[in-house]
Amino acid sequence: MDGAEIISIIKKRLPDFNAISVVQDYPDEICIKVKPEVFKETCLTLHKMLLSPVMMLFALDERKTREVFAVNAVFINLKPGQWIMVSMDILPEDCSFDSLAKNIHSAALFERQIAEMFGILPQGNPDLRRLNLHDEVWPQGAFPLRKDFSKMAPGNLNEYKFERVEGTGIFEVPVGPVHAGIIGPGHFRFSLAGEPIVNLEIRLGFTHRGVEKLFEGKSCFDVQGLVECICGDSVFAYSLAFAQAVEKISQAAVPSQAAYLRGIFLELERMYNHANDIGGIALDVGFSFPAAYAALIKEAVLQLNAKLTSSRYLKKVNTAGGVLVDLDENKKQMLLDSIGKIRKDCAALSTMLNSSVSFMDRVDTTGVLIQKTARDLGVVGLAGRACGIAVDLRKCFPGIYGEVKFRMITQEAGDVLSRLKMRFYEFEESCRLIEEFTAKLASNREIKVNPGKKAASSLGYAEGWRGPVLCYLKTDQNGLIERCKFVDASSNNWLGLKYAVLGNIIPDFPVCNKSFDLSYPGNDL
Amino acid sequence: MIYILKNRILKGVLSRHIDSGLSQEVEFSGQELKALIRKKFGRSLHIRQVDTGSCGGCQSEIISANNPIYDLQRFGINFVASPRHADALLVTGPVSKNMLLALKKTYAAMPEPKFIITCGECALDGGVFKESYYIQGPVNDILPVALHIPGCPPEPLSILKSLLSFLKQ
Numbered sequence: 001m002d003g004a005e006i007i008s009i010i011k012k013r014l015p016d017f018n019a020i021s022v023v024q025d026y027p028d029e030i031c032i033k034v035k036p037e038v039f040k041e042t043c044l045t046l047h048k049m050l051l052s053p054v055m056m057l058f059a060l061d062e063r064k065t066r067e068v069f070a071v072n073a074v075f076i077n078l079k080p081g082q083w084i085m086v087s088m089d090i091l092p093e094d095c096s097f098d099s100l101a102k103n104i105h106s107a108a109l110f111e112r113q114i115a116e117m118f119g120i121l122p123q124g125n126p127d128l129r130r131l132n133l134h135d136e137v138w139p140q141g142a143f144p145l146r147k148d149f150s151k152m153a154p155g156n157l158n159e160y161k162f163e164r165v166e167g168t169g170i171f172e173v174p175v176g177p178v179h180a181g182i183i184g185p186g187h188f189r190f191s192l193a194g195e196p197i198v199n200l201e202i203r204l205g206f207t208h209r210g211v212e213k214l215f216e217g218k219s220c221f222d223v224q225g226l227v228e229c230i231c232g233d234s235v236f237a238y239s240l241a242f243a244q245a246v247e248k249i250s251q252a253a254v255p256s257q258a259a260y261l262r263g264i265f266l267e268l269e270r271m272y273n274h275a276n277d278i279g280g281i282a283l284d285v286g287f288s289f290p291a292a293y294a295a296l297i298k299e300a301v302l303q304l305n306a307k308l309t310s311s312r313y314l315k316k317v318n319t320a321g322g323v324l325v326d327l328d329e330n331k332k333q334m335l336l337d338s339i340g341k342i343r344k345d346c347a348a349l350s351t352m353l354n355s356s357v358s359f360m361d362r363v364d365t366t367g368v369l370i371q372k373t374a375r376d377l378g379v380v381g382l383a384g385r386a387c388g389i390a391v392d393l394r395k396c397f398p399g400i401y402g403e404v405k406f407r408m409i410t411q412e413a414g415d416v417l418s419r420l421k422m423r424f425y426e427f428e429e430s431c432r433l434i435e436e437f438t439a440k441l442a443s444n445r446e447i448k449v450n451p452g453k454k455a456a457s458s459l460g461y462a463e464g465w466r467g468p469v470l471c472y473l474k475t476d477q478n479g480l481i482e483r484c485k486f487v488d489a490s491s492n493n494w495l496g497l498k499y500a501v502l503g504n505i506i507p508d509f510p511v512c513n514k515s516f517d518l519s520y521p522g523n524d525l
Numbered sequence: 526m527i528y529i530l531k532n533r534i535l536k537g538v539l540s541r542h543i544d545s546g547l548s549q550e551v552e553f554s555g556q557e558l559k560a561l562i563r564k565k566f567g568r569s570l571h572i573r574q575v576d577t578g579s580c581g582g583c584q585s586e587i588i589s590a591n592n593p594i595y596d597l598q599r600f601g602i603n604f605v606a607s608p609r610h611a612d613a614l615l616v617t618g619p620v621s622k623n624m625l626l627a628l629k630k631t632y633a634a635m636p637e638p639k640f641i642i643t644c645g646e647c648a649l650d651g652g653v654f655k656e657s658y659y660i661q662g663p664v665n666d667i668l669p670v671a672l673h674i675p676g677c678p679p680e681p682l683s684i685l686k687s688l689l690s691f692l693k694q
Contacts, residue, residue: 133659137622144658151658177627180606182574182584182591185624206623207578210657226653232582232678276585289529295592302589312680313582348532355528521580 053378057110081396106378184520237464245460250451322448367512381467387414453479488522579618
């Protein structure tokens, strides 16, 4: 679909719709610029038309160059794979816009981020509590992502107000931010009536490190280390999304050898994390033998990563323009041998879990997230596919995945068991993909080009193991970053977890949580 | 269950993926560590881990250090659920302002004698995040640090070896 088609479809629903401009800089990205008055209507129309949640919603401070703030909303068109971005300008003296959250729930968290980071008020959003800048340590009035921000403003500190469930017999169980296991920090507040959970409020932001601000003013080619430290278990997906954004801006064509190598590494990352989660699910119901077995599989993949790239977590592998690591014949053979063995181990693990009745009893129908709720919340990625939302960026934007006939996996039930099955099937599919990609590798081909510098903006994306990792990048003519915004699949999926545990009991919470296995640092940035 | 037992009898101890060089090294350093821990701590060293804003890489490696290949527990190192049970606090990540209070409270909840270990570049000096508006600063400026385990993230074997060389002092 090109820009004109999109506009004509919008016009069918909104007869007097007029865009200021429609730009299609890249084949997979259409940017529609509209007046603030019609921004909400346009977003609603696209949301209904494309059946897409708000994939990204973020602001930019352009007061220096154009004397306005810009707000962009990104939707996904599944067929053909395309990103549709709606953009509006907000005058600094208004500093507010009409909230989307009452009509599109998936916009709610993004709006709260805009409010706390830029001080732009989404009018009508029923919940404007801050997410990452905690009231206990950061006074109101300092907005870090504004360009003129220098340091924390002095002021009064407050306390966060939790949602309260009131009534006879209701009690609260607060957990965190420091948990019993070796895991990231987050605060969970359960409200219970008897045993079932009536409400769960998840408070995050404890790993907020100000990542988005750190990007500003740096060169696209100097931030690799930072990109790879955003989320330690999705290193490659993040570096891929970022590299892709840079390549789109500089119109660098990635060599096909590099594309296959990227496919291999992305799938290796998926494999070790899926093995980790399968083990985690087994461990959280107290089934320790398969958990140890899964830990061995994870270790085997990590050691394989180290042998191929000399980094267990695939750091310093990706770069804008290609990859830095090539696989010679020996390494290829080792990769195929190891994958064969790992595949067998995973099949054994699957039999182990599936043949245990008491294990199945714990995971079947536990932590159900129904499709309607998931759609409303904008749940994406693996958790979304487990309840029947068939969206996978590897399917929508096929590229090399189209060449090897990638099979997207979905489940319907949306419980812990479906998410577990998803992981087993995706693990199996990843093994197949790696074998296919390896067969396509040729020796002594170019694996890297040098991208140029340019002032532009673009959207990079990768289907990480949790789901889509999106990266919006805007640069100036020296290749310096003006704005870099990452969105992890975790951000809206945390809400999915909140609804999945309702009606379950607290002892089942760990297994529900592990079945989603969402990221703290990827969400908090 | 039958499947697991059958698997166990047929395959024996799973050893295929373990690099024999690696396993010897782990075993060698581990036994030395075990002897030291036996002498200095009366059999076991209990560690409580706190994440103050890391990317999760260090945690992943600490978990790996407890997998059946490295299995720190057999050398007397236990990762415990509560600071009340801990001899040492293992901190990962730069200290985000949001985690400052939690870090101090966790340390205060530990019984004496106690010491702090930091793990990974971020915990040492903030790493790539050191210029950020939301980073409180290195752990060492907030609480006394006895040992730093370098790496981004440190590999399980280097976690083991750092602990060993520290306890030798």
